[in-house]
Amino acid sequence: MTSLLLLAGTVAAAVPCASVSARPDAWVNSRVDALVNAARGAYEDDDAVPAYEKVLDEISATLRQCKLAQDEAFSSRYRHFVEYLEAVSLDRKPDHELGFVVPDKQYFAETQALVQIPPFLMAQSFLRSVSRTETLGRAKAFLRSLNAKRDPAEQLIFFSYQSRHLGTPDNDDSFRRLLIVVPGNVDQGVPEKWVQFGITDPGARVRIRNVSVVSAVPDPDGRFNTYFKDYFRSYRRDGSISIRGRWELGFGDDNCTKCHKSGILPVFPVAGSVTADEQPAVTSVNQRFLKYGSPRFGKYLDLSKFGPGLSSASTEDRRRRFGAGFVGTVAARAMACATCHQPDRFGSLSWPMDSTLIESYVTGGQMPFGYNLEKSERDEMYDKLIQEYLATNQDNPGILKAWLLGMPPPATSPYSER
Secondary structure: OOOHHHHHHHHHHHHHHHHHHHHHHHHHHHHHHHHHHHHHHHHHHHHHHHHHHHHHHHHHHHHOOOOOOOOOOHHHHHHHHHHHHHHOOOOOOOOOOOOOOOOHHHHHHHHHHOOOOOOHHOOHHHHHHHHHHHHHHHHHHHHHHHHHOOOOOOOEEEEEOOOOOOOOOOOOOEEEEEEEEOOOOOOOEOOOOEEEEOOOOOOOOOOOOEEEEEEEEOOOOEEEEEEEEEEEEOOOOOEEEEEEEOHHHOOOOOOOOOOOOOOOOOOOOOOOOHHHHHHHHHHHHHHHHHHHEEEEEEEEEEEEEEHHOOOOOOOOHHHHHHOOOHOOOOHHOOHHHHHHHOOOOOOOOOOOOOOHHHHHHHHHHOOOOOOOHHHHHHHHHHHHHHHHHHHOOOOOHHHHHHHHHOOOOOOHHHHOOO
């Protein structure tokens, strides 16, 4: 009986593979539609993420079961599809929560020296004062005392602010931050570190634990490699504070590049949350970001496998999708994310991406630079950016679907005509 069951299972497993081999175009088209539709659902509603993951897992299982990646004819014909599924499925593997090609344990072991919190920011007096809004002034006084002993090129740049976008990993409702940029040294290969402490709200009893480190290591080719690590603070009864990695403490981690397509992100604080004397520091860190160059993630991820991103559609595509009248509007001209967000600049805004972050930047007025739009125009621009990227129309597929199916890229794009 066991042998018969095993044989039946083998026959059942072979049926979809035979079907795929017989009609590969039909299978790939249907799976691309299912994947992109599920991605759009997950982008618009977190409750739809499990459905997206189910579709992703099913496609990946068929690719493995039918050994399609090893099929030279199939993998050559559908190279984008195969490589994309491999890359986008990384965080579905056990111990790959970061979304990198190596296990999380290996990533943290190999990048430890690059993402450590500088020892001078581990002083107990500083950790106690940086943990609460009411004592934040003492933390800044400590940082100023450090700067008094540092050379101009090594001066810490710091300011406190409220984030427009995301809460901390340990509290979705916490938006207060203290950002400290610790200068690096390109010639010596010393990374520049953006160290960010979550700050407990005034009067709140539950302490914010998160400390994030994002490091940039520029290279001579005008690019930079970015490395990440989240830490959690533990507040002890004796008043001492210890810090260990979030992953090491057993709290898991997040897919880094979902939010950090550009490696390090510019900072756009909530209006009025930065004091006048610290405004120059905001300008300084954002200028620093612009000088890093194109983002890379070392040997741990190849973002080219995720394809083109938001706004990389041609004018003709938009004319067919939205009508000739839309192309000349202010909203259409402002749909120019790919002017900067492309592989050789700040990285393409491709799926997976965080909807809170993208929507906040676009509808909040931070992106794209240089456009003064009404709220209604920004809302329209945002809606159409998502439509053209995640559309599954047969006659006019969206950016992601067209790329996954290996369709030729547009000869022209709206941002090249500006």
